[in-house]
Amino acid sequence: MRETTAAESRPYHHGDLSRALIDAARRLLESEGPSALSLRAVAREAGVSPAAPYHHFKDKGELLEAVATEGWDMLNQSLSAARKSAQSVKDKLTALGVAYVVFARENPSLYRIMYDGSRNKEELPSHVHMEDDSAYCQVRDTLVEAGADPSDEIALELATTAAWCAAHGLAEMASFKQFDTLKTALGSEEAFLRGVFEHMKIFADDHGK
Amino acid sequence: MRETTAAESRPYHHGDLSRALIDAARRLLESEGPSALSLRAVAREAGVSPAAPYHHFKDKGELLEAVATEGWDMLNQSLSAARKSAQSVKDKLTALGVAYVVFARENPSLYRIMYDGSRNKEELPSHVHMEDDSAYCQVRDTLVEAGADPSDEIALELATTAAWCAAHGLAEMASFKQFDTLKTALGSEEAFLRGVFEHMKIFADDHGK
DNA sequence: AGATGATCTTTACGGCGTCCAGATATACTT
C-alpha cells in the first residue's frame, strides 16, 4: 500500500497502459468501426496480451466508458467553440445544434459509443448533465442568453431537453442516404441541418391557418 | 423445383420455423433484452439446433431485420390509431409524436433493433420511407392536414424530417432517469412529452424578446 | 417405388469476454 510516493502516476512495465489502451481503442474505432472494437483487438493493437487490460479496467464496459468520456469532453469543446463564434444571439442556439450534429457526423463511431458504451442505459453520463460547462449546461445557458426566463425552471428544463432531443435525433438521422436529395437541393449539409432546426417549431405552429 | 403445388406455404419438418424463430427472438427480446439475443439462443428457444436458422435466414442480421420489420409494422399501426383518435387537427401532430415515443418506451428492445438491427446503417428501412401508410408518410400527411403547404415540397420534407428527429430524439432520451423529477413535476410522462414537443419551437423563437 | 431436394442435426473452426495460475519487474522494509 504505497500511497506516499511522489512519482505515483507512472506504472510499472508498459509506461501507461490505460492511456495506450484508450488510444488503441479510438484508433480501431476510427479505422474499423464500432463492431470491430473487441477487447482482444484493442489489446492486440496496444501490443499486450488479451488479459492485460483487466489490470486497468474492470471489464470491457469500463474501457468503453473511458473512451466515451473523452468523446463527451471533445463534444463539450466543440459546443463551447461554436457558442463563441456565433454571430447573433438569436443564432447561437442553432449554431450549437449544428455543431452538435457536425460532431456526431465527424465522429460517428465515437458518438455511438458515447450513448451505447456505458453499460448503464438508464441514465446519461453524469458529466453530461451535472458538471459546469457540460454540453447540457451549455445549451441551457445559451437558452437563457437568448431570452428564456431563468426563473421558470420547468420551462427552461423542458426547452433544454427539447433542444437536446432535436440535436440527438437529427444527429442519428442525418447520416441516412434518404436525405441526400434534400441536402443537394438546399446546397449543403449545414443548410439542411439549419432547415430542419427551423422547422422544429411545427409542433407549436398552426402553419398559417 | 415444385412451384405449382397449392399447399406451398407449409414447410417440411417443423411447421413454420421462420415464424417460430421470429417469435422466439421477440420473446427473448422482451424477457432478456437485446444483448441476450444471440442466434444460438433464438434457436435454443425455438427448440432447434444452432445451425437450423441458416435455412431460413442468410445470417443473424437477416433474422433481426425480420424482427425489425414487425416492429415497424406495429409502429405504423400505433401511429395510425393515434392519428384517428386525436381530437383537434392542431393536436394531431403532437399526438403522433407522443404515440411514437410511447411505442418506443413500451418496446425499448424492439425499438433498438428497429434502428440497430438492420446491418445497413446508411439508410432507413425502405418501408419506413417509401410505402404508403408508412410511419414517415403518415407524419407528412398529418402535416398537410394541419395546414402545411403541400406544394412546397422542400419545406414539407424538412418539416417531416424535423418531426421525425424530434420524436426519435425524445424516444431515446425519455428513458433516462435524469428526467424523472421533471416528469413528476408535470404530473405524468405524457405531460412531459407534450411539454418537450411544445418547446421545440425554441429554434425559431426569440423567447419574448 | 424411387429420385429429388428442402429441412434439420452433428461436428468443427476461429473469435470473443473473462478468469486463474504463474512469471516478472517495481517499490517498500530493514
Add this chain to the structure above:
DNA sequence: AAGTATATCTGGACGCCGTAAAGATCATCT
C-alpha cells in the same frame, strides 16, 4: 544491500458466439 510484498503482464483455459460443411431425414414429384 537483501528480501519481501505488490502491481503488472503472459499463457492457458472455459464457455459462449456466428458460421460453414457434411451427413441424416422426410415431404413431394415422377
